[in-house]
Amino acid sequence: MNTPSDELLVAYLDGEIDREQRTLLDSAITDDPLLSLRVQWLSRSNLPFKNAYDELALQAPLDRLQARLDAAPSPARPGFSRRWFMGAAAAGLLAVGVTADRLFLAWQSGQSHSWRGLVGDYMALYVPQTLDHLPTDEASQRAQLRTVDARLGLNLSTATLKLPGAELKRSQMLEYDGVPIAQMTFLDARHGALALCVTRSNKGSQPLAHERRHDMNVVYWSEREHAWMLIGHNPPAQLEELAQLIRERLNA
Structure with a gap:
């Protein structure tokens, strides 16, 4: 089936769709981990x-x-x-x-401090098992990065995203209210899921800054036409080192 809208997923959660639609969605949610995450996110929404x-x-x-x-x-x-x-x-x-x-x-x-709050909500659903089964061959990773590059005007490579102690597992495009957000997800051997996310920005270059979201540490910054964030359970100092490494490679 086509990618379901948030409105349809809310109706699914509220029990307001017919049996045939529910059966189709049940099957789609079982087969699509990303769709399953969307449903979990919507089901736990408590916006006032x-x-x-x-x-x-x-x-x-x-x-x-x-x-x-x-x-x-x-x-x-x-x-x-x-x-x-x-x-x-x-x-x-x-x-x-x-x-x-x-x-x-x-x-x-x-x-929610804009897009970083949305990413934090999304990352709070991740566990190592979300990522450990994903293929990590070079050809698949390059193809995923080409999709990200084409959508956001970037020039990423697997070498740019190589992080000590963490393995790149997936690069994908997300979207919220028409705003594209790229997510490069890693599996850190000690700290679990780690994500580098980027979206377009008109704020120019800004230095590294820190915050906390859902018991995770965040380092964020802006670089010309893009805003970046690195989020995970890594200690703040280690996360800043990784963010600085990525930033240096992006500017090389």
Whole structure:
């Protein structure tokens, strides 16, 4: 089947699709580790949607919105679901003349510090068994890197990504809200899953910086037209050494 949308996966998790669709998705999730990770991520989502829209309620035309709310389902009535809530929230935003996706993503960006938060959520699902079965032959790795290069305007090689104590396992393109993110995943012999991720950026070059996400250490920086991050369970000092090594090779 075609790659399912997040909306379809949410409906799957909420039990709102028919038996035939569920059977197809069950099979696809079993066969596709990346799709399985997406489902796990969506199933554990606990974004505080209500808080995101509380501030907007203060700006809303209350008379018109109250009339709509009186006719809408409530949590106590049938028909209430996560998809209904998202739709109702978007409708409310349109009523006050605001584009829902831009406002919500701006709020979400403030909560998660943009793309690094999304990568951190995703990497929190990884265990060594996610990666240890993947093929690591040179031809496959070069083909995967060509896909990344073509999408993001890079010129990566397996030599550039060779890290001490860690084996390159997979390079792939991800996408969130139309923004492409490349992920090069390694299996570190001592610390497990390690990922180098990159997306386009207009911030110019910025020095290495540190943060923590989901009990993982992160080193991030920007280089001309791209933003980079290295995330894993490695100690901060070791992670910085690896990030500096990658940066030097990229600039060689």
